[in-house]
Each structure stands twice: as structure tokens, then as C-alpha cells.
Amino acid sequence: MTESKNKNLNEIIEDTLFIDSNNLDYEKLNDIDCVFKVDNILNNLFISDCVDFMKKLPDNCIDLTITSPPYDNLRCYNGYSFDFDSIALNLYRITKKGGVVVWVVGDKINKGRSLTSFRQALYFQEIGFFMHDVMIYAKKNTPFMRSNAYTNCYEYMFILSKGKPKTFNPIKEKTVRSGFEKLVANKKSDGVNKKVLKELKTEKTKNNIWFYAVGFGGTTADREAFKHPAVFPEKLAEDHILSWSNENDIVFDPMCGSGTTCKMALINKRNYIGVDISEDYIKIAKQRLNKVENNLYEK
Known part of the structure; x- marks a missing residue:
């Protein structure tokens, strides 16, 4: 696989056969009507609003998406906010028939649970996704945070499929x-x-409640990853990659943050596409992927 490149979408224009950023006068890509040739953007990281990026992907091109959005539509992410409805609609369009979206999400707790995750799940169903499974990401070492309720120690992992999942490699x-x-x-x-x-x-x-240690050493040994506010465990990403995809499949993370999904896709011989609106987080993801690529090259 090729070396990861940190590419700003404002610096890339899709030509009819290939992406060539060397001999062009750059314009804002979001103002250009084009569709990516997916084979030409594999194993790269992109700085972009994920909806703008997905609009430039062809229909039925992604085997597996694993992502974790910011909790609730009310919460901003490094100064940015997200349009959930547009994200969901575009995810459905770009997912291959039989492809899977793993949506890892929790609810904001403020005077009770917001239940935004439930509303998101219902919307995914409304637009055509099949709710193949509702899994639980259980955190082994969550600190006690609430004085009037039991400690919240889990998030949902909605397994959404476009029709019947074409791949299932059960973990034993x-x-x-x-x-x-x-x-x-x-x-x-x-x-x-x-x-x-x-x-x-x-x-x-395995059953559908998966336990993972969180924090340094549990989530990841990459210290730089914790500059991101919500890193999920590498093993969680890996388990889903192994379950719902095969080698050489395309794994997508439209809100890739510090690059956990992309890193585990690379390690497990899948192609990846990572997108994040924050340049700071893309830089972190690039550092982590460069480490993996260097290790693979040395082997």
C-alpha cells in the first residue's frame, strides 16, 4: 500500500483518469462538479467536510464504514458542527449492496439522556438501511462520573447494512x-x-457485547492519538474490520479523527479512505499511519 498523504481537498482536482495535483491552478474543490475515481484515492487522508467529500464519491463504492460521530447534533467538534441527515443519506448512497456501516455512538447526558442515538438509528432505517444488529461497546475501566445514577460505561454500535451483509467472518x-x-x-x-x-x-x-479497556495502553499505545478528545479502541476497529470485510476491501471513515479505523485497516490488509474536517486531527492520523507503514516496510 502506498504511503499516506495529507491532502487538503482544496488542493486536489479529479481528472478523468487520475488525480494530478502537480500541474493545476487550484480552485476550491467544493465548487467543482466532479466524481472521484475511487481507485485513485485509496490509502489516503483528506481534510474536508465529510458530506462535501462523500458527494464526490460514486454510488456503491464502499465495502465497510466504521466511524464515531461527535455525541449529539448539539455538540461541535473542534469548532465544527455536523449535518447528520446529509451524512446518513450519503453513507447509504456510497455503500455497496451488502456493505456495512458500523456507527459507534453514545448519548449526551444533560438532565437525562438525549436519546439522539435512538433517533439516528430510526432515521437510518427510514432511508433504507437494515439494522442488522445493535451491539454494545462496554468500557472496562470507566471512571465514576455521576452522583445520582449508575456509571455510564457503554456506547452503542449500530450495525447497518445495505441489504443482507455480504461478508461475516465471526470472531470466535x-x-x-x-x-x-x-x-x-x-x-x-x-x-x-x-x-x-x-x-x-x-x-x-462471540456475543454482541464487546468489552474493551480504555485510556492509554488500552485504547492505543500511540500517545499522540490522545490529542483527540474521543479515541476509540484499536481492537474495536480491528474486530469490526475482520468481521465485516475481507482483504483488499475498502474501509471508510468519514470522521476519522486520529485515524484509528484507517490504521487498523492498513494493518489488516484493507484499503482505507480517511476524512476529517480538522487539519490538526489529520496530522495526528498521518503520524500514526506513517509509523505503521514504516514498520511494514521494514518487515
């Missing part, structure tokens, strides 16, 4: 028990339960 975990055990089978004709000796399975598919 070891079972508690192994060996052989007498298990009840069908009843005999006299009504007595019949017991047979069966070998217990040594592994099973």
Missing part, C-alpha cells in the same frame, strides 16, 4: 468448558429423556 472465543458430557437428546418412546455422550465445543461465536 474459547468456551468455559471442554471435554465430554452427557446431554439430553430426544425422548424415548416411553417418554423418558435419553442422554448421549457428546463432545463439548471448544469455541463459540
Whole structure:
């Protein structure tokens, strides 16, 4: 995979066959009516409003999106705000048939829960997504924050698919028990339960509540990542990448922040596209990806 490049969308114009930023008088890309040739923008980071960027992607081009928006439509992100409806509509359009969007989100707590995540989930359904699963991201070491309620230690992971998911590689975990055990089978004709000796399975598919440590060392060992206010665990991104995509698929993060999704896509031999409106966060993401690329090159 090619080296990550920190590209401002105002410095890129899509030509009919390729992106060539060397011999052009630059204009604001958002004022130019063009559609990206996806193969030419793979494995890159872009500074842009994600809606403006997605409008320039062709239909049905993304295998998997993993992203975590700022909590609630009311919350700004490094000075910027987001248009959820437009983000959702464009995600549906660019997702391949059978593709998946993993939407990791929590609710703002201010005089009770806002329930914005629920409203977002319902809107995703309204525009055509299938709610394939509602999973829980459970945080192992969340500090106590509320005096009049139980500690909030989870976020939702909405698994949205465009039709039936085309890829599912279930993650397995070891079972508690192994060996052989007498298990009840069908009843005999006299009504007595019949017991047979069966070998217990040594592994099973994980359930849909996933536990992750948070904070330095748990979320990531990349110290620079914590300059971003809401880093989610690398293992969380990796588990979803392994579950819902295959090697060489395209993994997209329209609000990539410090680049966790892109980093884990690169490590697991997927193509990535990362977009963030904040140049500061794209710089952090680039640092993290450069480390990975250097390590892969040395190997």
C-alpha cells in the first residue's frame, strides 16, 4: 500500500483518469462538479467536510464504514458542527449492496439522556438501511462520573447494512468448558429423556457485547492519538474490520479523527479512505499511519 498523504481537498482536482495535483491552478474543490475515481484515492487522508467529500464519491463504492460521530447534533467538534441527515443519506448512497456501516455512538447526558442515538438509528432505517444488529461497546475501566445514577460505561454500535451483509467472518472465543458430557437428546418412546455422550465445543461465536479497556495502553499505545478528545479502541476497529470485510476491501471513515479505523485497516490488509474536517486531527492520523507503514516496510 502506498504511503499516506495529507491532502487538503482544496488542493486536489479529479481528472478523468487520475488525480494530478502537480500541474493545476487550484480552485476550491467544493465548487467543482466532479466524481472521484475511487481507485485513485485509496490509502489516503483528506481534510474536508465529510458530506462535501462523500458527494464526490460514486454510488456503491464502499465495502465497510466504521466511524464515531461527535455525541449529539448539539455538540461541535473542534469548532465544527455536523449535518447528520446529509451524512446518513450519503453513507447509504456510497455503500455497496451488502456493505456495512458500523456507527459507534453514545448519548449526551444533560438532565437525562438525549436519546439522539435512538433517533439516528430510526432515521437510518427510514432511508433504507437494515439494522442488522445493535451491539454494545462496554468500557472496562470507566471512571465514576455521576452522583445520582449508575456509571455510564457503554456506547452503542449500530450495525447497518445495505441489504443482507455480504461478508461475516465471526470472531470466535474459547468456551468455559471442554471435554465430554452427557446431554439430553430426544425422548424415548416411553417418554423418558435419553442422554448421549457428546463432545463439548471448544469455541463459540462471540456475543454482541464487546468489552474493551480504555485510556492509554488500552485504547492505543500511540500517545499522540490522545490529542483527540474521543479515541476509540484499536481492537474495536480491528474486530469490526475482520468481521465485516475481507482483504483488499475498502474501509471508510468519514470522521476519522486520529485515524484509528484507517490504521487498523492498513494493518489488516484493507484499503482505507480517511476524512476529517480538522487539519490538526489529520496530522495526528498521518503520524500514526506513517509509523505503521514504516514498520511494514521494514518487515
